Amino acid sequence: MATSPNSALVLLFCTLGFSVFFLLLIGISAIRIVPENTRLSIYRLGRYIGDRGPGLVLLLPFVDKAIRIDVSDQIQRAHTQQQMWGAIGETQTPVYADGQVEVSGQVWNAISREPIPANAKIRVVKVLLEVEKLP
DSSP states (O other): OOOOHHHHHHHHHHHHHHHHHHHHHHHHHHHHETTTTOOOOOOOOTEEEEEOSSSSOOOOTTTEEEEEEEEEHHHHHHHHHHHHHOOOOEEEEESSSSEEEEEEEEEEOOSSSOBBBOOOOOOOOOOOOOOOOOO
């Protein structure tokens, strides 16, 4: 069964059109636009390779997995800690190895390099974050 030149040409254009359409879909899936307070955690074949964004992020289709993370809470917490530096407060209990102070209307656990009696004015010089390993 012989094919005419017109049917071969139609088959070629259909194949070429399908290929261009498929490549266009893959290209579109590789481009992500990340908003200002968001980051993408990128995993390549299951291995974490870093955070990307904000802005235009290119991924490898079928290889990279992107997980969207909202960082506005993290930024707010960092600003809160920066605002704590130099803040004035008052000790609730004697403070040395441990104790409690009131700063900005909140009670915090605190330590000091020298003993400080209760009801004394204090200034925040360092914010310390203690963490533990998850099971």
